Amino acid sequence: MKLAVIGTGYVGLVSGTGFSELGNDVICVDKIKEKIEQLNNNQIPIYEPGLEELVRKNREAGRLSFTTDLKAAVKASDLVFIAVGTPESPSGAADLSYVYGVAEEIGEALDHKYKVIVVKSTVPVGTSEEVERRILMKNPDANIDVCSVPEFLREGSAVHDTFHPDRIVIGARTEKAANLLVELHSPLTDKIITTDPRSSEMIKYASNAFLATKISFINEMANICDAYEADIQAVAKGMGLDHRIGPKFLNAGIGYGGSCFPKDVKALKHLAEEKNYHSKILQAVINVNDKQSDRMIEHFDDIFGDKVEGLTVGMLGLAFKPNTDDMREAPSLKIIPKLLERGVHVKAYDPIARDNAQSLLPQEVKIVGSLTEAIQDVDALFLVTEWEEFLSLSPAELKALMKQQVVIDGRNAFDRDALKQEGFIYRGIGRK
Numbered sequence: 001m002k003l004a005v006i007g008t009g010y011v012g013l014v015s016g017t018g019f020s021e022l023g024n025d026v027i028c029v030d031k032i033k034e035k036i037e038q039l040n041n042n043q044i045p046i047y048e049p050g051l052e053e054l055v056r057k058n059r060e061a062g063r064l065s066f067t068t069d070l071k072a073a074v075k076a077s078d079l080v081f082i083a084v085g086t087p088e089s090p091s092g093a094a095d096l097s098y099v100y101g102v103a104e105e106i107g108e109a110l111d112h113k114y115k116v117i118v119v120k121s122t123v124p125v126g127t128s129e130e131v132e133r134r135i136l137m138k139n140p141d142a143n144i145d146v147c148s149v150p151e152f153l154r155e156g157s158a159v160h161d162t163f164h165p166d167r168i169v170i171g172a173r174t175e176k177a178a179n180l181l182v183e184l185h186s187p188l189t190d191k192i193i194t195t196d197p198r199s200s201e202m203i204k205y206a207s208n209a210f211l212a213t214k215i216s217f218i219n220e221m222a223n224i225c226d227a228y229e230a231d232i233q234a235v236a237k238g239m240g241l242d243h244r245i246g247p248k249f250l251n252a253g254i255g256y257g258g259s260c261f262p263k264d265v266k267a268l269k270h271l272a273e274e275k276n277y278h279s280k281i282l283q284a285v286i287n288v289n290d291k292q293s294d295r296m297i298e299h300f301d302d303i304f305g306d307k308v309e310g311l312t313v314g315m316l317g318l319a320f321k322p323n324t325d326d327m328r329e330a331p332s333l334k335i336i337p338k339l340l341e342r343g344v345h346v347k348a349y350d351p352i353a354r355d356n357a358q359s360l361l362p363q364e365v366k367i368v369g370s371l372t373e374a375i376q377d378v379d380a381l382f383l384v385t386e387w388e389e390f391l392s393l394s395p396a397e398l399k400a401l402m403k404q405q406v407v408i409d410g411r412n413a414f415d416r417d418a419l420k421q422e423g424f425i426y427r428g429i430g431r432k
């Protein structure tokens with residue numbers, strides 16, 4: 001099939017490349033000229049394991065190309081995917097200006113040939129219908145179906161997730177469009193659900209909200225464990241063995257970050273409020289998450305008391321999770337200012353996100369180029385992102401480098417018992 005994918009970010013680039021790998025002809029479009037130039041030179045503007053090889057292979061096979069010319073891409077395609085950003089607006093609602101901007105441009109590009117327009121961006125219920133309305137406003141004779149096919153990939157494992165999805169959700173209002181989309185996705189999985197666009201849009205928000213709820217729930221349990229000296233790791237294991245609960249997404253820590261959960265939970269809450277439904281659960285999920293990264297600071301203050309000024313903290317990890325360069329809503333951005341405010345010096349290291357982090361952090365933060373430098377002579381280590389590289393260090397190696405033996409583990413990822421045996425003061429989340 002011939003596809004155009006509008007928006008060549010984390011979602012558009014990965015899913016567009018994935019569709020080309022399946023044998024389709026894909027044109028990826030972005031309005032940022034430099035991004036398209038980079039991609040036309042086989043340079044990948046984001047860090048995503050496995051993506052570079054796949055882009056190169058499919059470009060060379062002539063199935064994948066990159067352009068800023070939206071109109072030409074739309075004209076050449078049978079299916080047009082919208083994968084632009086839907087960031088948080090000041091009210092908490094999803095900002096749909098990019099989606100609607102693209103809809104209008106598509107409207108201007110269409111002729112009378114039948115096309116399926118697919119909203120892949122995460123959008124509020126009813127957006128696909130509004131996209132159709134805006135296209136038809138620009139072009140009343142357009143011969144289109146507008147569908148919703150939300151994306152469920154995770155950053156850091158986006159390529160894997162694209163080829164091994166748990167499910168594909170197709171929201172279509174005609175059988176013709178649904179059949180075309182089932183045909184396109186059937187090489188990926190047989191778990192394809194077809195429904196109406198509104199339910200499909202809601203499935204995406206409800207899924208993210210449920211996962212975020214699981215995280216805030218386990219974080220709240222961890223905070224209670226801290227108060228009673230129980231161990232959240234044991235609690236999560238004991239809970240997760242119940243098949244109705246399941247073991248995944250029960251890692252307590254410093255809260256969820258990233259480009260999706262924070263904004264999507266708020267957007268869903270806002271959506272409900274527009275219909276006068278005030279969600280108590282979503283509000284609680286947000287409240288717990290807003291406070292959770294403070295746990296590291298509380299441990300720090302508890303250990304050092306009022307003698308924190310002039311100490312140096314080595315911060316391991318800046319990205320919102322490992323295997324990505326994405327700094328959007330990263331807990332490190334909340335924790336670092338609180339340390340600086342206390343007169344603490346911060347040295348930070350992240351193997352991939354350090355360039356993206358530089359412009360987002362205050363100048364006083366020293367972003368170093370190696371793990372050893374981040375650990376050398378520090379009074380305390382903060383584990384903020386659980387990159388594998390960090391976990392390979394033995395307690396003896398850490399001890400040899402550090403000034404004082406204090407580890408505050410925001411991800412419960414270090415070996416607590418081994419650190420304690422080496423004489424460290426260790427604090428995790430819910431592991432007192």
Ligand SMILES: NC(=O)c1ccc[n+]([C@@H]2O[C@H](COP(=O)([O-])OP(=O)(O)OC[C@H]3O[C@@H](n4cnc5c(N)ncnc54)[C@H](O)[C@@H]3O)[C@@H](O)[C@H]2O)c1
Nearest residue numbers: 007008009010011030031083084085086098121122151155
């Ligand atoms: N990042 C994820 O892991 C993920 C996963 C699932 C769903 N989503 C959703 O997918 C959508 C896209 O997310 P993302 O992380 O890929 O965003 P992104 O910011 O990485 O990429 C969006 C791209 O769209 C481009 N763009 C904006 N307006 C355009 C226009 N008029 N014409 C052409 N290009 C235009 C931007 O330049 C940018 O490159 C969002 O709705 C998000 O919530 C994201």
Ligand SMILES: O=c1ccn([C@@H]2O[C@H](COP(=O)(O)OP(=O)(O)O[C@H]3O[C@H](CO)[C@@H](O)[C@H](O)[C@H]3O)[C@@H](O)[C@H]2O)c(=O)[nH]1
Nearest residue numbers: 151152153154155249250251253255256257258260320321
């Ligand atoms: O047990 C857990 C699992 C995750 N997290 C945190 O939750 C955030 C999100 O993690 P993850 O879901 O792995 O990353 P994303 O790339 O943000 O992916 C989520 O958001 C995407 C955008 O909508 C969806 O497509 C994915 O299905 C959904 O998992 C990160 O800060 C993690 O550190 C925890 O604290 N504890």
